[in-house]
Amino acid sequence: MVNPLMNFEPKLERSNPGYDWILKEIATLKPFYFLKLNHGFWERLVQIQKLGYELADIDALNSEQIAEIEKVTGVSGSYFVEDGFLNELLYLFKAYRPQENSFVFVSSLQPWPLSDRVEGTPMQSSSQCLKLISDYVFPDLIRFSHSNGFTGYEFKKALIDNDLSRFFQGINDRKVIVLCNQRNRKIFDHLSIQNLTFIIAHERQARLKRLEIFDDLIEEIANSEGNLPIVISMVGGALATWLGFKLNEHQANCQYIDVGAAFYAFVEGDAGKRGWMKAYAAQLSSAISSMNLPHEITRLYAPDGGSLTTQLIELANSTGVNEPRNLSLNSEDAKFNGEQVGFTENKAYDFNRLKDYIDFSGKANYRAKCRPVVRLLEKAVHLMLSLSPSRCVIALNSEISARYIAAAVNQVVAGKPHIKWLSSEFSNLSMGCGIPGYPVIAPCDSEGRLDLQALGNIPTDTFDGVIYTNVFAQHSNWTDVFSWCKANGKAMFVDNSTGLFDRPAVNLQEDAPIEVISCDHTQPWGGSEGGFLICNEEEAYIARTLINDGVGVGENNFTMAHVGANYQLSDLAASSILCRLETLENWTFFYQSQERRVKSLIIDSGLSLAPLTGQTQPRSSRAFTPFISPAPVSIIDSDMNALCRKSYKPFKAQQSHYFGNNRAQKLYDNLICISNNPFNRHISNEEYVELLRSSLVFSR
Structure with a gap:
């Protein structure tokens, strides 16, 4: 193999x-x-x-x-x-x-x-x-x-x-x-x-x-x-x-x-x-394999039968997908396109491997929507995350669609035509679009997490459910919020867009809140566009019905029918995501190492920035690392947009729905996110530090 x-x-x-x-x-x-x-x-x-x-x-x-x-x-x-x-x-x-x-x-x-x-x-x-x-x-x-x-x-x-x-x-x-x-x-x-x-x-x-x-x-x-x-x-x-x-x-x-x-x-x-x-894993493996050493040493560099990569390939093979061949990434175009400096990695695709998946889909003539490769992707993610049999993975055409469906499934379970949601002021702007509507805005704490103490001070009759955002994948223990919601009769789902491997033990249970995960191109594990729901079996049935235009819903079930739409992922998009997941063990090291490098560069830059930490240490690879300054910081050089961005711009809400404070705005103003794109290694440390010093402006 x-x-x-x-x-x-x-x-x-x-x-x-x-x-x-x-x-x-x-x-x-x-x-x-x-x-x-x-x-x-x-x-x-x-x-x-x-x-x-x-x-x-x-x-x-x-x-x-x-x-x-x-x-x-x-x-x-x-x-x-x-x-x-x-x-x-x-x-x-x-x-x-x-x-x-x-x-x-x-x-x-x-x-x-x-x-x-x-x-x-x-x-x-x-x-x-x-x-x-x-x-x-x-x-x-x-x-x-x-x-x-x-x-x-x-x-x-x-x-x-x-x-x-x-x-x-x-x-x-x-x-x-x-x-x-x-x-x-x-x-x-x-x-x-x-x-x-x-x-x-x-x-x-x-x-x-x-x-x-x-x-x-x-x-x-x-x-x-x-x-x-x-x-x-x-x-x-x-x-x-x-x-x-x-x-x-x-x-x-x-x-x-x-x-x-x-x-x-x-x-x-x-x-x-x-x-x-x-x-240098591949080069070391090649070198040691050629050194005429005994098997007890060379076996250390043989493919690991228990590795995640091997398990995913075997899963695909067991369903009828060919085993991968040597990658077709040796052309100058592939090298150029796949190794560019930038905020987001410009991912190179193995078109031979994509063809394996598309051929598998083509045998069933179901390339368009939610068919064999999508089902395989769902099984692969379930395997990767070591989820319990009571938890299901649903693949959708985008992270935003996944967020809509998470909200809609909660509506159906509650038997309500509408749920008024509450969200932290420091969360994804798209939370206010579509089915979640205009949420009630609650304060965040100094690290961007939903402030549970402040939540208790908001009139409970102003909202029906809570959207918890796992900010930067470093607030991955939401057990306290889930317990509060259960005790107060509130629905809940988790925007865990950047936390593929980050969740508390409670979310392995059957009654855990629905999770939304992004798998679009901006995520290290993403490819093309897509999103996942993690939910229980009842919620999975409802979700599959809703994302298929509500087909199968009884004529009188208007709660489900009016939120159904086509949110299905194509087999082509699913194939690109599977190709990326199969190589996770290779690129994870380079993302996490570039995060370490960025922290090292900040030390050498002398800039008044420090890593923004949370309540948990991220297990997922992150596309960027958040840093915080004592003073507001802005980016003035357009070249720096290749390396730095802002994130989680605070919500603006109707006055009657706003219970926030100035913490989210201050956090946003003082925050800078620096890319972990592995190929930013093509920028020398000296050049990188000079870019940081010349492009970031700190207010007094």
Whole structure:
């Protein structure tokens, strides 16, 4: 089975000068040291300074202060500061003086190729990190690594390029000492190196045992019987650097190489899980599959039979849809159209896969409305969301249609010709169109969520039902609102347009409120135009009747008949959405990583913006990230519309229906939404930051 992969992976030039330098030095049979520290270490130092501690006084901290630092920096229990490790390492930086040996120390902020554009590293101020590098790293070391093209991710790049075999060939006939833990030694258990020694370090306590590791290493080097050993270090960046500086200080006769985390690509439980492995998944899979490694390693890169992609393809195949072939996304037109910078991803379609679905529809001659592919789409979404058998998925021709039908179904269930709805002031403008009518407007809280306390102060006879908006997919626990509605005899449905995977446990129950989800082109999972309802079986029957022009409704059932219309989704539109959902596991990483990058860029921009958070952490990929400013912010440069927008413009309502306040307007004025389009990685960080600074205007 071919796993469908969209054209998301960055394409890299086959250039790796630092790696070439290492291979050349190995062949000289002369001592050298290759060390590196990337963003994580320097970020922790910035965090320590933010806590108010001086790095020069780090050795004077008490146990409580050390515990605080290690908790904030996310290294509790790893002896990063405790037991004097960090103080020793900073001293080694300051005490370094050039030796006769070749000594390379790469101090970088990028852990893997294009990480700064794909996921945004570091997540502390880049300028502060670079200042620390300038303060602590010997200037000649910085100049040498920069001028010779070292990156710090030489071995990850070699693996992505399928060039790691040159390294293994270069060390094959040598005395090799591997510093590792029990897990990441795996690849060396399968190489044909004859003279191989392991020094095993505990994953969590290695820094505590650093002197023992150093002594063991010195002894092993001394016992090499005149054979210049190669030391391959895989014990973590900071400890590997500490060992390298200590060995150089000791003038140990070896070739010391810190390969970083590259070889975790061969470790079960890690393979395919780290950011760089996801970013270059297809290229890594191709490289490792060609390396003549045993099945227990290559199987780590075989298609996952339990993956969502595989399940969706198998579901389609079981109903008569052909299995996907290789994607037809290699033409220049497809690449151009599918990789454009913009607020919304310009999605490239696999026309071979679209044809599979349309052929399936054509066999029944039902391409037009609500037929086999639409039913398959509904089953696929039900499977994806792990819904209970009592919940149903209904596909419609748009999100707005889904919203109309959600309102109409509630009318039918209530047996009323009309329901007066209430909605938060901070919600979709289309809420006031069509069947929902002109809703009563309730206040929102400071994060945009419907204010339940304020809702209790609105006369209950002014409305019959509540529309809850899951704002930015980060207010996904609406249990309290649902409980209030049940207790007060009010209907309810949820506008969950951007929250495909976001809902509380209560919405898996049969009596849960109807959900509306968008699947149009603007959503990461969308294609063409469409929407979903999630509802119970009774509501599903009513909904299917209403979206089919009310066909099947009894002549006297005017409640249903007058709201029926053609809201059906076509099989062609359903096919485009299914094509997108089949590739969800590929593009999800790139959307979520671009969101991280945007947050990183805001840190570097110095702008007074902070992520707007909610009561829950979104599980769905989001098309954009909301940011909030202490002051009103506007966009003045039209170019910036490709990256930034406003969202959720407050409702205007008749005075008799308005119970809002100024919170929604203030939130809207101070809000900016920045795109998470993965292909915005084609904009450099510097250009991106300059666009933000020049295009956003903050009022005083």
